[in-house]
Amino acid sequence: MAEHSGGFLKSLEDFSTNVSPIDFVLIAQHYDLFLQGVVNTIALVVLSLVIGGVLSVPLAVARAYRTPVANQIIWAYVYVFRGTPLLVQTYLIYYGLGQFEIIRDSALWPFLREAWWCALIAFVLNTAAYTTEIFRGAIEAIPWGEIEAAKACGMSPWTRVRRVILPSAFRRALPMYSNEVIFMLHGSVVASTVTIVDILGAGRTLNAKYYLAYEGFIAAAVIYMILVFLISRGFKTWEKRWHAHLRPREI
């Protein structure tokens, strides 16, 4: 029996290496490499989205309320980070900052020394800039009536933001924000250019090791597609709950 299954595995391997256009056995043999890639990608994307999301809320409020000085500074920050590619931002933080002795001697260096932290910093700054704009737009799109009603109830400005404006803005921003999450996942491939073994990094490592043209990329593409499927599914469920009041009602 054992011999028999051994023979089957052998012929499967033979088929995979010599006949099949994709060497799937070779990919399967390196599942641990891709697993490491998935963990790195998810950790980077989730952390940057959480931190960037938290940062973006006060920035968006300050922008929407045209808070003097802060408004201009935040506008400039958003402009710079939306106006330049994520790859350039990551390179500047990873290779650029490392060139200065002041930075290398500073207390920040233990973090900036690690590619992982450099990528996280770049991703956080990038996604915070985009999310600020998404939230700002959502806040400004709130119907005047909602705010007037809140005023009429005697809510203070702060209570209005907390109870009416932000919840309403988050709901409105949800479909846009799901795009940002998917873009961030795709943008995270930049990590593979600064030595991090993310999903694409795993694919590149596999390609480089065996001088393959596409096996590693196909494996990476399939994994990204599965992740995007899960993300869009998750957001759909979320929207169903948050937008329940918008669903067409049966009469």
Add this chain to the structure above:
Amino acid sequence: MRLRKLATAIAAGVLAFGLGTAAQAGEKLRIGVEGAYPPFSWKEADGTLKGFDIDVALALCEKMGRECELVEQDWDGIIPALLAKKYDAIVASMSITEERKKRVDFTKKYYHEPAKFVARADAKFEGTPDGLKGKVVGVQRGTIHQCYMEKIFPGAELKLYGTQEEVFLDLVSGRLDAQISSSIQAQEGFLQEPEGKGFAFLGGDQFDLECHGEGAGIAVRKGDNELRLAFNKAIKAIRTDGTYTKINAKYFEFDIYGEEPPPGS
């Protein structure tokens, strides 16, 4: 003057047509090069490609009587792009190894040189499997050096980079404790330069036949024997007529070809 140029062009054209096979004659030969590996190949500020590999490639083209076009390609995609017919041959300091021979065919070597570690001159460790245990070592992805590190130095923490220039950047910034690459490339492209100050070779030549192979050759697609043999003939020709020596002298003070291969090999 102009007439003579025209006459030369026609003569060259007729010659090329006469020598080449019908299928090849009119077609440009496209050669994949790297462009980020001084002194073997680098890009000038104005975008032109320079270096030992580039000069050798152009000299070989001239000897073969073919018009050539250099195609720049990042190292980690350099074999896949050959297989995808983005170009027909690779002249990019590629070592002839068994693992690569599974994917491409090689000409005879056109130079050979040892690999060496580079670290801070005052490094407190040795370039041995014990000395590099737990140390962070950088290599360019998909090189013979990656193979060598994974095989002989499993205890070291390996970081993979797209280009050799990035490896040196991170060596300077202190993210890497050491790096391993071709010794000439490290000497000319880094140690001699201002940014290489305070760094030195760590230990002597590193060699493993399985990983390092017999020297750098020109890669062609499997079964492209016509082109491979034409390159072999051209390599021999530039070795005997002094072109190689001239190119060699432009970049190095010693003979980079290494030992003559045994006759009949």
